[in-house]
Amino acid sequence: MDIRDRHPNLAEWNDLIEGSLADPDSEPILNLDPDDPDPLYDAIFVGGGAGGRFGAAYMRAMGGRPLIIDAWPFLGGSCPHQACVPHHLFSEAAEELDRMRWFSDELFFPKFDASRASILELVRLFLAGRASAHAFMNWQTKEQLDVSYVLNARATLVDPRTVRAGGRTFRARNLVLGTGARPLTPDVPGLDLHGVYDFVSVVEELDYEPTRCVVIGGSKVAMEYGSFFHATGCDTTIVSRSPVMRSSSLHHVDEDLRAYVVGGMRERGMDILEGAEPVAVHGAAGSVRGVTVRLASGEEREIETDMVFLGLGERPETTEAQAVLGIDVGPTGRVVVDHHMRTTTPNVYAIGDLIGGPMEMFKARKSGVTAARNIMGEDLEFDFSEYPDFLHTTYEVSWVGLTEAEAREACDEVIVIQMPPYVEGLDTQHLPLPCAEGTMLYAFSRPRLSGFQKLVVDGTTRKVLGAHHCGYGAKDAFQYLDHLIHRPEGLTVDELGWMNELFLNPEHFVQLSRLRAGKSTLTHL
Ligand code: KPC
Numbered sequence: 001m002d003i004r005d006r007h008p009n010l011a012e013w014n015d016l017i018e019g020s021l022a023d024p025d026s027e028p029i030l031n032l033d034p035d036d037p038d039p040l041y042d043a044i045f046v047g048g049g050a051g052g053r054f055g056a057a058y059m060r061a062m063g064g065r066p067l068i069i070d071a072w073p074f075l076g077g078s079c080p081h082q083a084c085v086p087h088h089l090f091s092e093a094a095e096e097l098d099r100m101r102w103f104s105d106e107l108f109f110p111k112f113d114a115s116r117a118s119i120l121e122l123v124r125l126f127l128a129g130r131a132s133a134h135a136f137m138n139w140q141t142k143e144q145l146d147v148s149y150v151l152n153a154r155a156t157l158v159d160p161r162t163v164r165a166g167g168r169t170f171r172a173r174n175l176v177l178g179t180g181a182r183p184l185t186p187d188v189p190g191l192d193l194h195g196v197y198d199f200v201s202v203v204e205e206l207d208y209e210p211t212r213c214v215v216i217g218g219s220k221v222a223m224e225y226g227s228f229f230h231a232t233g234c235d236t237t238i239v240s241r242s243p244v245m246r247s248s249s250l251h252h253v254d255e256d257l258r259a260y261v262v263g264g265m266r267e268r269g270m271d272i273l274e275g276a277e278p279v280a281v282h283g284a285a286g287s288v289r290g291v292t293v294r295l296a297s298g299e300e301r302e303i304e305t306d307m308v309f310l311g312l313g314e315r316p317e318t319t320e321a322q323a324v325l326g327i328d329v330g331p332t333g334r335v336v337v338d339h340h341m342r343t344t345t346p347n348v349y350a351i352g353d354l355i356g357g358p359m360e361m362f363k364a365r366k367s368g369v370t371a372a373r374n375i376m377g378e379d380l381e382f383d384f385s386e387y388p389d390f391l392h393t394t395y396e397v398s399w400v401g402l403t404e405a406e407a408r409e410a411c412d413e414v415i416v417i418q419m420p421p422y423v424e425g426l427d428t429q430h431l432p433l434p435c436a437e438g439t440m441l442y443a444f445s446r447p448r449l450s451g452f453q454k455l456v457v458d459g460t461t462r463k464v465l466g467a468h469h470c471g472y473g474a475k476d477a478f479q480y481l482d483h484l485i486h487r488p489e490g491l492t493v494d495e496l497g498w499m500n501e502l503f504l505n506p507e508h509f510v511q512l513s514r515l516r517a518g519k520s521t522l523t524h525l
């Protein structure tokens with residue numbers, strides 16, 4: 001279907017996308033320049049997710065000629081379809097549900113009725129609305145960003161300059177591969193039973209209300225989805241080989257932050273089994289009924305459940321790209337690229353979840369932009385070895401820079417500014433701090449639940465080395481803190497203390513720094 005000269009509005013796009021998703025025989029959606037029937041594009045972006053869409057948009061903004069090809073009938077990729085967007089919807093529901101439970105029948109809160117909290121209903125709410133975000137991606141990319149695309153058509157790689165899709169052949173000076181990653185499945189018997197999901201299949205296939213869940217894995221996804229399921233009243237056990245929030249894919253997790261976050265999950269009744277592994281998933285009449293788990297002690301335990309959720313991370317699918325283009329892939333299945341996003345095959349770039357590093361939005365989009373700018377003649381490197389990070393439980397947790405332990409390894413004198421302060425014997429369980437939007441009710445009624453924050457400072461140079469936060473609403477600040485502390489000149493506690501806080505700010509780092517900045521020799525707070 002050629003939509004170049006049509007200008008679908010959002011509702012029309014929505015219908016076109018829903019119709020295409022529902023019909024396996026639906027046609028490709030073509031947004032191509034009719035005046036140039038056989039163009040040589042500067043790049044074909046194979047995959048129109050966050051990396052491909054931002055890379056193509058940037059290339060077009062620079063005056064280049066990109067083409068995006070995607071198997072799905074929409075742009076934006078897994079983010080709005082199965083990953084970040086549903087995760088944020090579910091995590092916001094978890095936060096609200098958590099508050100409603102703690103305050104059940106207090107103040108203006110009604111008595112908490114767990115039967116009103118439904119995983120299935122939230123999945124359906126997401127499914128009913130997700131195409132509206134997709135519609136906007138398609139509309140914006142065509143009408144405002146002027147990027148050509150072929151959607152609802154799986155690309156076939158021919159060579160480093162040629163791709164086929166939707167019955168046509170497209171040629172380009174370069175290929176940019178951005179086809180993402182898929183959830184990993186462990187080698188455990190019983191995973192074919194009804195009731196076993198990962199973050200993709202839970203939105204695509206959930207068709208009943210689970211009452212008990214066993215989460216396998218200790219990844220961010222495991223913590224986030226597990227916290228959501230549990231908050232709805234679906235009692236959840238996490239079975240993780242490595243300690244939760246201490247997997248190799250997460251860097252710079254401060255031990256005190258981890259203790260507050262994981263302690264908070266346990267306090268809410270989640271069962272977290274660390275050093276444990278699943279042995280088998282059992283069923284009856286084709287559906288999940290239980291999981292056998294080998295505990296850290298070696299003892300085996302049977303856990304009854306009607307849902308198993310896999311949260312073990314993701315891996316790209318690279319078979320075709322390796323066979324046709326000869327690109328190298330590393331030991332964990334990620335495509336090998338240099339800091340320019342160049343693969344080992346000339347004129348072939350790879351971006352997003354296909355390559356190493358965190359499977360996070362900033363890396364997806366900026367790696368796409370990096371490929372585009374290099375193709376357009378710049379010499380640009382993108383180093384994503386340091387970055388701010390976050391996850392959700394029923395809280396929002398953000399961190400950047402060094403942990404206290406890492407800082408002690410790296411510097412002679414480390415100063416910690418934290419809330420609540422650590423002072424032996426002080427009854428901080430009664431301290432309504434930190435407090436800000438999102439934690440005020442907790443601060444006054446359940447003070448120990450009002451969050452945790454820590455700033456790690458080099459006592460000699462006075463530079464901020466790391467920041468760690470559990471509460472609500474601080475993610476934005478961490479974007480800017482990341483930028484400031486990673487500047488060559490860094491960020492001193494004096495500069496931070498001279499910033500203008502918007503009281504009651506979620507992270508109290510500005511004012512806490514100001515209380516100490518007057519000291520020529522810094523001390524803990
Ligand atoms: C959910 C979502 O789409 C957030 S990111 C949107 C990027 S843009 O369309 O450029 O505003």
Ligand code: COM
Nearest residue numbers: 049050053076079080
């Ligand atoms: C966001 C998708 S949901 S994209 O990064 O804007 O393409």
